[in-house]
Amino acid sequence: MVTAYDYPTAKLVDKAGVDMILVGDSLAMVVLGYPSTNQLSFEEMLIHVAAVARARPRAMIVGDMPFGSYEYSVNEAVRNAIEMVRVGAESVKIEGGSEMTDVVRGIVKAGIPVMGHLGLTPQKRHLLGGYRLRGKTPQEAKELIEDAKALEEAGVYSIVIEFVKKEVAKEITEKVNVPTICIGAGPHCSGQVLVIHDILGLSEIRPPFAKVYFDCSKAITEAVRKYVEEVKKGEFPNEEYSF
Numbered sequence: 001m002v003t004a005y006d007y008p009t010a011k012l013v014d015k016a017g018v019d020m021i022l023v024g025d026s027l028a029m030v031v032l033g034y035p036s037t038n039q040l041s042f043e044e045m046l047i048h049v050a051a052v053a054r055a056r057p058r059a060m061i062v063g064d065m066p067f068g069s070y071e072y073s074v075n076e077a078v079r080n081a082i083e084m085v086r087v088g089a090e091s092v093k094i095e096g097g098s099e100m101t102d103v104v105r106g107i108v109k110a111g112i113p114v115m116g117h118l119g120l121t122p123q124k125r126h127l128l129g130g131y132r133l134r135g136k137t138p139q140e141a142k143e144l145i146e147d148a149k150a151l152e153e154a155g156v157y158s159i160v161i162e163f164v165k166k167e168v169a170k171e172i173t174e175k176v177n178v179p180t181i182c183i184g185a186g187p188h189c190s191g192q193v194l195v196i197h198d199i200l201g202l203s204e205i206r207p208p209f210a211k212v213y214f215d216c217s218k219a220i221t222e223a224v225r226k227y228v229e230e231v232k233k234g235e236f237p238n239e240e241y242s243f
């Protein structure tokens, strides 16, 4: 799984062969320039889910429920999940464990597959005390395993495990019967996910677990620098591009 937030990127990552495209709320930070994911509105998320859906990818589209769109009540969570599906999401992801089981049940009852998200849940970072590695103490490990079981029991079809000790992610993967999709939680998971801007070297804040596969930032700056230079020199547009 990889994130994508717009039409052309969705086309490109789908062509690369991913199984799932996550329209993550990381959109807030990597595309919209907000300081955290907490600033993203539900309306902004809908615009990006719709853009990805227009690419009609083969991969399944997972829409990340933004902060404030599923916490007030089960009713509001279901209403918003339905809105996500109306604009093109094929499943939704919500952050949280045992405390979110009623919301998971409600959304699944409405016919929408729900993906869970445990460990470092960025929307709750003030409560967790920052973007820190989770599952370091036996108590934290125990809670994560219990949360995973509670989510499975509530009906999630998969669980994202973010920035958790690899041994704990392994134990969760062994103890639940739904696939685990990990990010910064080691290799002993059913699948992996990364933020596309991290893969391409286009993010300012890059977590320690994100690998840059190709640094596009230099290529972009260089291409535009050349264009500026050619325009200033009067080399562009030349005959070929003039009509």
Ligand SMILES: Nc1nc(=O)c2c([nH]1)NC[C@@H]1CN(c3ccc(C(=O)N[C@@H](CCC(=O)O)C(=O)O)cc3)CN21
Pocket: 026, 029, 030, 037, 120, 122, 129, 130, 131, 132, 133, 163, 195, 197, 198, 203, 204, 205, 206, 207, 208, 210
């Ligand atoms: N570009 C990007 N990639 C991501 O994977 C991502 C985002 N943005 N934004 C939303 C969350 C935030 N994530 C993050 C962000 C920072 C750290 C990080 O630097 N952790 C430090 C400690 C920082 C602290 O103590 O607050 C570490 O070394 O553990 C980890 C995960 C993962 N998610």
Ligand SMILES: CC(C)C(=O)C(=O)O
Pocket: 003, 022, 023, 024, 025, 026, 027, 064, 160, 162, 183, 193, 194, 195
């Ligand atoms: C990193 C993934 C799991 C995510 O939630 C996001 O991109 O918002």
Ligand SMILES: [Mg+2]
Pocket: 024, 025, 026, 064
């Ligand atoms: Mg997210």
